Amino acid sequence: MDKEMMKGSIDLLLLSLVSQRDLYGYEMTRILKQYSEDVYQMSEGTLYSALKRLERKKWLDSYWSETEQGRRKYYRITEDGRRELEQKRANWKLIESLVRKSSEGLT
Amino acid sequence: MDKEMMKGSIDLLLLSLVSQRDLYGYEMTRILKQYSEDVYQMSEGTLYSALKRLERKKWLDSYWSETEQGRRKYYRITEDGRRELEQKRANWKLIESLVRKSSEGLT
DNA sequence: TTATTACCCTTGTAACACGAGGTACATCGT
């Protein structure tokens, strides 16, 4: 995986995931691994510092849950987070269109 | 524009552009501005340091051209650059699919 | 018992986008 290429996509990925339902960190890495058919394995250093950042920006908040399997920290998207997600999606689409146009041909 | 979101996309964008035909730096910013309908204006600091990086990695090379309008530094893609471009496109598609799956719904 | 898996976290490093600054020359309006 291209390290630099993930920059900027990580927040979009995590916000997208958590917008579906509350998730705990480790679970997110499992899901992404599964979605990518084992190609992409987000490192835990990346994950937890990203979650910390998203929480600091108030796009996510969190709560602890004690299960029989142990303690898990669940993340939940905030209203600001949903707004930011829409923003990032629009941004993503713009970049997507730039990449497409740049690949298609110049006048 | 989301600053961090451009990270990783810049190289893909520039390689895509130059893969079509030789371009000079300033021209690239004009084209991207036009493609984005004035939404995205790549800063010159970003552009020239990116071009330097791409040249250092031997994905681009360059030559000077003296026209009546002044001197211009044209960039040309190398064979390595074309290979890298394909790599980055594949990577981009993977991230795209992760974003899509993450937005669609979790099992 | 030992290894593996699940789950959380921190710190250091290299790379990056960008803003702010600089230079030089041409063109255009007044």
Added chain:
DNA sequence: ACGATGTACCTCGTGTTACAAGGGTAATAA
């Protein structure tokens, strides 16, 4: 003649980032 604007190149400093490498605990499997 002259200042402003546009073209065209560049450098340096700053803040942010993904990741590797480390550390930890507890449950389950071999």
